[in-house]
Amino acid sequence: MKTCVAIRHVAFEDLDLLEGVLAARNFQIRYVEAPLDDLSQLDALAPDLMVVLGGPIGAYDEALYPFLLPELAAVERRLAADRPLIGLCLGAQLMARALGARVYPNPNGKELGWSALSLTPEGEASALGGLDGAAVLHWHGDTFDLPHGAVRLASTPITPNQAFSWGQRALGLQxxxxxxGRGLERWFVGNAGEISSTAGVTLPQLRTATAQHAPVIERVGAAMLGQWVDQVCA
Known part of the structure; x- marks a missing residue:
């Protein structure tokens, strides 16, 4: 049986759709709780797949959240060994930082809501090709420079680096x-303060957009993630 370790920062940002994708492929899944578990003891090379999940902190906030340093070290080891790795939102930012790129508040502002990606030619030829034209969820205020040697796969007007690949087995998705749609109800509670304080964003608007777009992303997102897992974890 293949194994997956998912590094989680807050309880409501879990694998969600990806958990079903992995279960269908007979992965044994284990969550590591970044704020609580000793990440210096994590064997970053042992699992067949590592997923670094999102969260409401900055990838550069180690002065406030010291666990980020051993987490970065684990990501660095995984990348150096060319072992399958996917980073989602904060996870992608940590991957970028581990590869020497700068992570910083997005000068174009916060991106919170549903909108489509612009895929690069490399993105169209990758597993992300199935997302062409589909709205995806954005929930971030930070961005990152494209790491040296990485391949940009997708962008939006607010965030030029929405997705990148590194080698053949690492994928960062901002x-x-x-x-x-069901899982996002937990986000709406966990991020209630951020939603109410973000100009131009309301919970009713988010719910309406989620009802429209979530059924599509549940289909094409699962297909994209499954294709990528099949490619890198065969």
Whole structure:
């Protein structure tokens, strides 16, 4: 049986859709709780797949959240060994930082809501090709420079680096393709303060957009994630 370790930062940002994708492929899944578990003891090379999930902190906030340093070290080891790795939102930012790129508040502002990606030619030829034209969820205020040697796969007007690949077995996604409409109800509670304080964003608007777009992303997102897992974990 293949194994997956998912590094989680907050309880409501879990694998969600990706958990079903992995279960269908007979993966044994284990969550590591970044704020609570000793990440210095994590064997970053042992699992067949590592997933670094999202969260409401900055990838550069180690002065406030010291666990980020051993987490970065684990990501660095995984990348150096060319072992299958996917980073989602904060996870993608940590991957970028581990590869030497700068992570910083997005000068174009916060991106919170549903909108489509613009895929690069490399993105169209990748597993992300199935997302062409589909709205995905964005929930971030930070961005990152494209790491040296990485391949940009997708962008939006607000965030030029929405997705990148590193080698053949590492994928960083700033956006969320792993969400379900049902799972997002937990986000709406966990992020209530952020929603109410973000100009131009309301919970009724988010719910309406989620009802429209989540059924599509649950289908094409699962297909994209499954294709990528099949390619890198065969």
């Amino acid at each position: 956006f969320h393709a792993e969400v379900t």
